[in-house]
Amino acid sequence: MPNGEPGDAARRAADVDRAVREARVSTASIEWAADATEPGAAIDIEVDGRRLWSEHLPEPLDGRRVVSWPAPLRPYLRGSGTLRVRASGGPVIAEGRYRFARERRRSLRRLAEAGTVLDKWGKLVPAANQELHDALLDGTERIVGELQAVGFVVAITGGTLLGAVRSGDILERDDDSDLLLYLGEASPTEVSLASYRVERLLIASGHTVIRHSDAHLQIMLQPTAAGISAHVDVFMGFHDRGVYSQPIHVRGDLPVEAILPITGIRLGGREVPSVADPEAWLAACYGPTWRVPDPAFSFETPIATRRRFENWFGTYDFTRHFWEARAARGRRGRRARGRGADVRHILRRTRRGDSVLDVGAGRGAAAAVLAGHRRRVTAIDFATTAVEAAVERSRGRFDVERVNLADGRAVLDLISRQREPEGTSVLLRDVLAYLPEDSRANVFRLIRAVIGERGIAVATFPDRATRRYEHLRPDTWHLPLSWLSAELHRHGLAYTLHRRTLRRTSAGVRRFVHISIHAAESSIESRRSS
Template identity: 30%
Template sequence: MGTGTRRGPVTVRSLRADDDGLSFVLADRDHDVVVDVLFDGRRVWSFWTLRDSEPRGRERHVPWPSALVRFLDGQASLALVDHVSGEQVAAVDATLGSGAGRIRVVDSKGRPLGLDKSLTLSRLFDSRDPDQLAPLLSSIDTVLEALQRCGMDAFLAYGTLLGAVREGGLIGHDSDADLGYVSRFDHPAEVVAESFRLQRHLVELGLSVTRYSGIAFRVNLVESDGVVRGLDVFGGFMRDGHLYLMGEVGAPFQRDWVWPLTTVTLEGRSFPAPARPERLLEAMYGPGWRTPDPAYKFETPTATVRRLDGWFRGTRAGRDLVWEIPSRRRLRTRPVRPSAFARWVRRSEGAIGTFVDLGCGAGTDVFWMAKRGTPAVGVDFKPSHYQSMVARAARDQVPLTFTWANLNELRSALATGAELARRPGPRVVTARHLADALDPTGLEHLLRLARMVVGDSGRLYLQVLRSPAAGPAAQDPRQQLRRPGAEPGDVDALVEQIVQRGGRVESRHDLVESAADGPHGTEPSEEKREVTRVVVSWQR
């Protein structure tokens, strides 16, 4: 399941730890194995010695996962242990941060936490005793029985099935339970309709359900110990000799590898499984599924991702950017201060029929514009970002509306563009540090949406990063982990892409932006950033 070829335990000649991460020297520079990182004898994290590190001179360096950073203040005995052989390959006594006290990676109740394969901090199964696992197993029984009452024969899936087949129990470095089912339908629309029928039936049975996508959802149960447990249920179907199972599987498959269902043993209990569970595990994890890998990363083929996105994930695809969220209290009570970019746009334009801010975030720029009498629309991929301004606009009777859109999904971009193109013109569209945060697909959709909205009478105003931030905060690795998703890019390439899509670059301005140039609500900082502003029009 890993990326390297195992030739016995890795040999580490030296290990050191600092606030940036771990640095080590490998005896064999081509030897890539998965190692566990132990804090005072307890596994907290795992990584591959080559895949997850980068060269720094003679050493390899791996940064601390962001989820761990807040705990790394104190002292700890760190050890690297070859996960498969269990052999300790290096150790060091580390002093991090202030160096006061022992480092304890625990929750608010003092219970041990660890990182799973997705680097999510959780209470892992290896920190729980059998009595603590019993409610989870009962929850699996409850959901399987409920699905069967709804007419669906489900089975253990992903890590839960892997643990049952490979070890007969839950995987120690895992933290949740997964179920799956394969529909008898072979058309995506019918499979989606069936999934929603299942959800309605489960709700009628008194269960709480949270939907992830067209054919995946979570069933929320309150266990006997009072813990709310979410069990993921992934739907799938057969089409053209392939099995497609949310969220990672798209592989050649035979129906008799699924039906009739068989059983496997998990923690001493019997649970349903596909007829050939090893075939499904190979489709999920590859031919090396029998070898444990606590740092496993799915490498789902692009074709499979695009099919599952288009069929089932819809307009939620690609929403994994992390942005700084201003304090809601500050947004509700303090005077709204726009960005220097918004002020510049207003000075540059005459009469504006409709002002549209793509990637509006908290909505401070668009609120400020609407406050001055310009009908305005804020567009963002996460409604929680602008909820405070929704309430404030209603309270102050400001001509402002907000709408949701996801530029990573073409259908969302086209629908949003068509709706905004009906607003009074001339329409001005702004995108401050949005083009430099999107992947190529998202950027293409941004330009298409903007062209639809501005038509032949408005303009698109872009601001993008031209170089990394400079200043004390920019050099602090802990601050770097909190930095929003915009990244410096090639402005010339951006301009070329605009021209290729029929746009005309009316002007380009290179300047330096300080933290004071940002909108109200952002955190104080000494950073200065080189940015470029680009003004674009079409068909003039």
């Protein structure tokens, strides 16, 4: 066809549309000239040739596409290099250079070189590989066998079932495996009780278990030879008056016949248990388009379903990943702040041999100081990275436990072990403001139960808001003294204010209060009269 003909012009226009756009990269966003690609297509963002995260192509804005940096990546916006936006599994859409502040210990380049990616939950994790997938297959087989041996009905579920149906293998980018424990017709209370039976069984079998809710347990597998950690999620599924529920996302009209009888399916060359109708379950979970791969997929649970599950089964790890990452970033050998006014307060009010409970102990700096003064210290935290660091620091001088303050049963168990005739003192360094109200209530029950006549509870926390507040960053939260007073009153407790100080923090300069918590006078009089 001669030059200038309509068909030639259409081809030239198509070639221009397929051309790689120039990406402009700033600390706020990545943007490039929009092409004709439909919004919603999956894209990968690559840094120096390595995928860092995936998401869906945004709607054009004034002829340009704009992708904002996810919050977990903002602390790493340092250094320089190349950034590409690629259609997932396809060609490069846009490319450009990034030039940020001088590179330091944390940077995009180092993050990419370490093989780290942002997963669908917004967490920075090691990128999946075959070694990780082999560990998942081994761990899944073991846990399935242990649960089946005591009569539980178990099947693969979630992304693990999706991979088995699509390709007979774990999905390429999956970094965990998912199991369904089907309880038949059951009430929410029966589901909660069953989850604790399962937890006890798994712990007795030598597993480390992290409780996400009363219907979701996470089993940590032993690290591989290369130090890669993996986990298996166990979700309770049940029918309640004909409606199928499987937290965290599935609730609807899925008949028992879609679950039972349990059948077999191939996964990574192994036979694993599956629900009776995998396609019906996948449609209930992922919707009618479940057959179409979507590397940027993330759950959008209907708010009514989310509220129902949270009210039934709780949420026990709302901020855990934040604190896990924070404890992991602490440099080995760095001299941590262990001799604050709160620690000195505890030392003045206790004697050698007295019991002290360090709540939210982090990497154990304060616990080490207290133990050095011959106090019998138990340090607790719910971030596994913090617990591991505290164990290393303790060298047997103080006890370290993982306790989730959101889990009322775990707190009651802690109370049973910490109650002593002389009382146990409690240190709450930078803790109370960073807890949800329900978790604080568990802390106040703990204090009321263990301090006795001689013990004391000492706390420091910010009591004023910061302009840097972010809902998903608990280090930006605050606790006004008026709120604290009302919450303490419900537990027969009161506080004494000792001092206010300014401190530079990750959320800016903030005012901290230093208080002690004790039984309210009315409670003391009531106890004496009885």
